[in-house]
Amino acid sequence: MILLILTSLFLLYLFDLLYWKRRNLPPGPTPLPVIGNLHLLNNEVKPGYKMYENLKEKYGPVYTFWMASLPMVTVTDWQLIKQHFIKEGGNFVGRPEYPISIEIRKGPFGIIESYGERWVQHRRFALHVLRDFGLGKNLMEEKILGEVTAMIDAIRKSPDDVDMQNIFDACVGSVINSLLFGYRYDETNMAQFLELKNRMNKHFKMAAEPIGGLIGMYPWLGNFPFFKSFKNVIMDNWMGLMKMFRRQAEERLTTIDYESEESSDYVEAFLKERKKHEHEKGFGGFEMEQLESVCFDLWVAGMETTSNTLYWSLLYVLLNPEVHRKVSEELNKEIGTDRIITTSDRSKLNYVNATINETQRLANLLPMNLSRTTVVDVEIAGFKIPKDTVITPQISTVMYDPEIFPEPYLFRPERFLESDGSLKKVEELVPFSIGRRQCLGEGLARAELFLFFANLFNQFDISLHPENTSPATEKEFGITMKAKNYRVVMKNRY
Numbered sequence: 001m002i003l004l005i006l007t008s009l010f011l012l013y014l015f016d017l018l019y020w021k022r023r024n025l026p027p028g029p030t031p032l033p034v035i036g037n038l039h040l041l042n043n044e045v046k047p048g049y050k051m052y053e054n055l056k057e058k059y060g061p062v063y064t065f066w067m068a069s070l071p072m073v074t075v076t077d078w079q080l081i082k083q084h085f086i087k088e089g090g091n092f093v094g095r096p097e098y099p100i101s102i103e104i105r106k107g108p109f110g111i112i113e114s115y116g117e118r119w120v121q122h123r124r125f126a127l128h129v130l131r132d133f134g135l136g137k138n139l140m141e142e143k144i145l146g147e148v149t150a151m152i153d154a155i156r157k158s159p160d161d162v163d164m165q166n167i168f169d170a171c172v173g174s175v176i177n178s179l180l181f182g183y184r185y186d187e188t189n190m191a192q193f194l195e196l197k198n199r200m201n202k203h204f205k206m207a208a209e210p211i212g213g214l215i216g217m218y219p220w221l222g223n224f225p226f227f228k229s230f231k232n233v234i235m236d237n238w239m240g241l242m243k244m245f246r247r248q249a250e251e252r253l254t255t256i257d258y259e260s261e262e263s264s265d266y267v268e269a270f271l272k273e274r275k276k277h278e279h280e281k282g283f284g285g286f287e288m289e290q291l292e293s294v295c296f297d298l299w300v301a302g303m304e305t306t307s308n309t310l311y312w313s314l315l316y317v318l319l320n321p322e323v324h325r326k327v328s329e330e331l332n333k334e335i336g337t338d339r340i341i342t343t344s345d346r347s348k349l350n351y352v353n354a355t356i357n358e359t360q361r362l363a364n365l366l367p368m369n370l371s372r373t374t375v376v377d378v379e380i381a382g383f384k385i386p387k388d389t390v391i392t393p394q395i396s397t398v399m400y401d402p403e404i405f406p407e408p409y410l411f412r413p414e415r416f417l418e419s420d421g422s423l424k425k426v427e428e429l430v431p432f433s434i435g436r437r438q439c440l441g442e443g444l445a446r447a448e449l450f451l452f453f454a455n456l457f458n459q460f461d462i463s464l465h466p467e468n469t470s471p472a473t474e475k476e477f478g479i480t481m482k483a484k485n486y487r488v489v490m491k492n493r494y
């Protein structure tokens with residue numbers, strides 16, 4: 001009798017898993033019990049672009065990928081992405097909840113993982129603060145140029161053997177930290193920066209592993225021996241980051257000058273807004289938990305992405321001598337001195353801009369874009385997709401699509417130039433994603449990429465270190481793709 005009940009339950013479970021749950025979803029690989037399709041991430045060539053391409057080939061431009069028990073509808077075709085995520089952008093503004101993240105953040109706080117009213121309020125607030133820093137007194141460019149000068153000084157201290165990853169990390173980290181907290185990293189607080197960077201690296205690496213995905217979906221797995229130590233590392237690491245941000249924000253609470261109208265950093269702007277809402281329930285959405293989560297989001301989203309792109313840009317240029325020559329020629333012609341290049345030079349440096357664009361396309365930092373959820377029922381390519389379905393516009397597949405970018409794995413800045421040498425607008429170049437949840441830091445990131453790249457190549461003749469003349473171009477796995485370490489030699493150009 002018991003055997004009969006167990007067999008029936010098992011058959012019911014299989015019926016649900018293999019047919020019932022999938023009946024209204026676009027096709028896709030068969031999910032396995034518990035892990036869904038997570039095993040595919042391990043079976044295919046890392047970091048996963050190929051897997052998404054193969055799934056597109058096999059199941060068409062819209063397919064379902066199972067992240068453990070969570071079905072993710074994935075849209076890979078540019079025309080469909082444009083038609084739905086841009087033109088009907090308001091339908092795709094939700095975010096899925098990941099139980100482990102909710103546990104650590106103490107709720108759906110922040111910007112990246114919040115949704116509904118909170119997301120609207122804080123995305124608007126963040127854009128407003130960043131715009132304020134960018135306009136008028138141009139605090140943003142001032143802070144970036146301060147770090148460009150720090151980069152040049154750091155290189156000049158030991159130009160014969162440089163690993164630019166560390167220098168980019170410290171400079172880009174200083175830009176975001178000084179926008180958030182008002183101070184940069186130098187010899188006096190380098191230990192704090194290194195701790196942050198270490199924790200961030202670990203965080204990204206673990207979050208991108210299939211086992212990280214599994215624990216993210218089922219934090220209770222951490223009660224079992226095999227998963228326990230893994231979950232403990234994730235928790236310690238992530239909580240440690242949140243504590244660092246919380247401590248700094250609380251320190252500011254005691255020193256802030258509420259009388260002055262202007263704010264010189266994000267935390268100050270947030271705390272002043274909090275004060276205005278102090279008599280409202282939950283400080284009108286400006287709780288300390290929200291601040292701690294926003295600091296985490298802006299740090300996570302703003303540091304590794306930009307620094308890794310810069311490291312790729314240097315590698316790709318050094319491996320393509322013809323591109324290097326053209327970058328140098330343009331800088332000689334348009335700048336011609338060792339003065340610091342500013343954003344007002346941007347429109348003159350078409351080849352430099354095209355090289356940065358091509359770096360962003362080829363580095364293709366996020367094999368798997370952040371997922372959204374539908375906030376109403378939608379129909380894509382004939383599939384009826386209900387409200388609250390997890391859905392991902394897969395920008396990495398678009399940027400490696402050979403129909404759009406022929407020979408997509410070759411580095412060719414000319415893709416982004418018109419025949420008269422002016423910069424070509426290519427709508428399918430979407431490293432910052434698309435629609436209403438498009439990257440919030442795009443303006444900041446673009447300014448950083450241009451100013452660091454242009455000034456680096458204007459100041460220095462750069463070559464690969466003689467002991468490291470053919471560095472690897474394979475990507476190191478994480479949520480954003482890292483280049484493997486390589487070293488360079490720098491000589492002053494002026």
Ligand code: HEM
Binds near residue numbers: 111431
């Ligand atoms: C090269 C640098 C960067 C790249 C390639 C990049 C890329 C992205 C991508 C692909 C998304 C996902 C959008 C989606 O959901 O479809 C995103 C979201 C986001 N990015 Fe960036 N990003 C970069 C730099 C930055 C910087 C410097 C900041 C902040 C200062 C930032 C803040 C954010 C935030 C807050 C979100 C979440 C937006 C939301 O959910 O409304 N990013 N970024």
